[in-house]
Amino acid sequence: xxxxxxxxxxxxxxxxxxxxxxxxxxxxxxxxxxxxxxxxxxxxxxxxxxxxxxxxxxxxxxxxxxxxxxxxxxxxxxxxxxxxxxxxxxxxxxxxxxxxxxxxxxxxxxxxxxxxxxxxxxxxxxxxxxxxxxxxxxxxxxxxxxxxxxxxxxxxxxxxxxxxxxxxxxxxxxxxxxxxxxxxxxxxxxxxxxxxxxxxxxxxxxxxxxxxxxxxxxxxxxxxxxxxxxxxxxxxxxxxxxxxxxxxxxxxxxxxxxxxxxxxxxxxxxxxxxxxxxxxxxxxxxxxxxx
Numbered sequence: 001x002x003x004x005x006x007x008x009x010x011x012x013x014x015x016x017x018x019x020x021x022x023x024x025x026x027x028x029x030x031x032x033x034x035x036x037x038x039x040x041x042x043x044x045x046x047x048x049x050x051x052x053x054x055x056x057x058x059x060x061x062x063x064x065x066x067x068x069x070x071x072x073x074x075x076x077x078x079x080x081x082x083x084x085x086x087x088x089x090x091x092x093x094x095x096x097x098x099x100x101x102x103x104x105x106x107x108x109x110x111x112x113x114x115x116x117x118x119x120x121x122x123x124x125x126x127x128x129x130x131x132x133x134x135x136x137x138x139x140x141x142x143x144x145x146x147x148x149x150x151x152x153x154x155x156x157x158x159x160x161x162x163x164x165x166x167x168x169x170x171x172x173x174x175x176x177x178x179x180x181x182x183x184x185x186x187x188x189x190x191x192x193x194x195x196x197x198x199x200x201x202x203x204x205x206x207x208x209x210x211x212x213x214x215x216x217x218x219x220x221x222x223x224x225x226x227x228x229x230x231x232x233x234x235x236x237x238x239x240x241x242x243x244x245x246x247x248x249x250x251x252x253x254x255x256x257x258x259x260x261x262x263x264x265x266x267x268x269x270x271x272x273x274x275x276x277x278x279x280x281x282x283x284x285x286x287x288x289x290x291x
Contacts, residue, residue, distance in 0.1 A: 116235040119143055119273040121151075124168070126268075132175040132203065134159075135268055140167040148233045150274040156239035156262030157183070157227060161273065169273070174208055174240075175201040175265045185210060185240050186228040187219060187257070194219065195228055198240070202258065206265075207244055210257040217255065219246050225259050235276050 121137035139145050141164055149161045151171045160183070162172040172181055183198040187210075194217055200209040210225065223243040229236025241259040249256055 116274045116276045119145060119275060121145075121169075121271045121273055123268050123271065132173060132201070132265065133178075134162060134173060134176065135171050135271075137169050137171055137271055137273070138167070139273060140165050140169050142166055144275060145169045145273050146275075149276075150227070150234045150238060152238055152272050152274055153263045153268065153270070155264070156241065158261075158263045158265060158268060158271065160234075171271070173265055174198060174261060175203070175206075177201060177203075183240070184228045184231040184234070185225050186230075187223050187225055187243065193228075195230065196257075198259070205244075205258065207258040207260055208241060210259055211249070211254065213246075213255040213257055215248065215252070215254055219243055219255070219257055221245065225257075233276060235274060238274065 119139055121139040123135045124138045125136040127134075137151075145161060145164050147161050147164055150157060151159045151161065157174065159171045159173040159176070161169050163170045172178065174181075174183065177200070179199070181199075185196060185198055187194040187196075194213065196210045196213055198208050199211045201207070202209060213219070221243055225240040225243060227234045227236060227238040227240060239262045241261040244258045244260045246255055246257050248254075
């Protein structure tokens with residue numbers, strides 16, 4: 001009996017091997033149609049793969065997007081840093097270009113001086129509450145600066161020395177509202193020069209006012225206004241500005257010429273104190289020279 005079961009198992013094994021070989025040969029054969037077991041197996045496998053493929057792709061895409069976002073953040077951070085460096089560098093370049101232009105203008109002005117010598121200075125302080133009144137420069141008595149000396153830029157006159165210490169000086173600007181701030185000037189557009197004083201500043205229109213001009217004198221718009229040199233302290237011919245308009249005073253007895261300054265009053269950095277070579281009038285005897 002045991003021998004019978006042993007032979008039966010062997011027969012089943014042989015039959016199974018034969019069926020397996022037959023199936024393998026059947027499956028590897030080129031066929032246009034698949035058997036229904038093969039179709040069922042492939043459809044089942046494809047369905048299961050499709051179920052698991054989408055979540056796997058979504059998960060992989062999520063982590064890939066997170067990584068891309070992190071890379072984008074880091075790159076954006078580096079670009080912002082470089083942009084800040086670029087803005088800082090651009091600002092420095094603009095400041096250097098402006099300073100270079102100003103110094104070149106000052107140098108060119110220095111070479112054109114004749115009857116006076118310049119004392120180069122730099123603005124070291126300016127009170128916001130008195131922005132149009134005065135500035136402080138880094139030159140004083142030990143540098144040869146004296147009270148009432150003219151102060152100019154490469155463009156033209158900006159004011160005069162108000163007070164002096166050993167190492168610094170205060171410059172009273174032409175735009176100052178001080179009624180005693182008077183500058184002797186002349187208009188030389190006509191055959192006969194027209195003389196007068198700068199007495200005041202129109203803050204609204206940012207124009208200097210040359211007052212007490214005779215009512216019958218005709219002045220053309222655009223006429224050059226320069227220092228007259230008659231005060232004994234300022235040299236003659238320092239540019240002040242150009243006539244913008246002329247109006248009668250409130251009484252109709254004289255005229256007021258409104259003058260656009262050559263120099264930019266609100267942006268002052270490099271200045272020159274003008275030391276006149278020849279002084280024809282003693283400032284103490286003339287009541288303050290060009291004051």
